[in-house]
Amino acid sequence: MKTLFKTLLILGLVMVLASLALGIAAIGLLGDLPGVHLNINGEEVLWHSLDLGEALGAGLGLVIAIGALCLVLPLVLLLGVGLPLLLMLAVLALGAAAVLGLGAVLGSPLLVVGVIIWLLVRDRRPRRAAIPPQAAPMAPSAPSANGPAEPSMST
Template sequence: MKTLFKTLLILGFILVGVATLLGWGAVHLLGDTPGVHLTIDGDDVVWTSLGLADAFGAGLGLIIAIGVMCLIVPLLLLLGLGLPLLIIGALVVAGLAALVGVGAIVGSPLILIGFVIWLLVRDKPRKAPAVPPAAPIASTGPGAPTEPTLHA
């Protein structure tokens, strides 16, 4: 699983890099094409003659936009969709627990009667008869071990 995650992460970074290069190439290609103009608020934007301040502002805007897309949008989805679903799920579980609790209280006399009937009707396990332990066999022969004795 870790290898799959690493592979997908690397492929994702490669795709982001390729998309960035393709976007940069498309902007420069369209900027060099005669008759194509990018107009924002009635002003023509010329990509080849951006000043330092304009390039800094565009870069800062891109960084802010990427930050919003990577941080704010997932948090909004999580809190906007995930939290209400979690709350609804918790309410459903609490409702089911309340129903089970009420059912146990209402049905307790029947449950008690059923338990007593089960105790009376069930098969009791039969115990095996107890076998007394066997007495040790004393051997008295030429090869039988003898008890040690003390000689004075």
């Protein structure tokens, strides 16, 4: 599971970088075409003639827009799609629990009769546990001819 997550994470990052590169290339190519004009509030914007302040403002605007998309879009999907699905599944689970509870109440006399029949029919002899073969007893080790070794004080 960890390798699948790592693979998907790497593929996602590669896709983000590839789309970023394609977007920058598209802006560069479209800015050089003579028939393409970008108008904001009636003023034509030329990409190659942006000052440093204008470029920083455009970059800041893009960062804010991407941040809003990264925050707002998951919340909209979570609350707009996930929450209704979760509520629907909760209602279905509650209905299934009610049906199973009703089935247990209605089937309890049959369960009691089944338990009584099982108690009457079952084998009452105690089962003998399988006794594992015991290992052969180990022969005692022969005592040493010298006896226990005593410490010696040699210099």
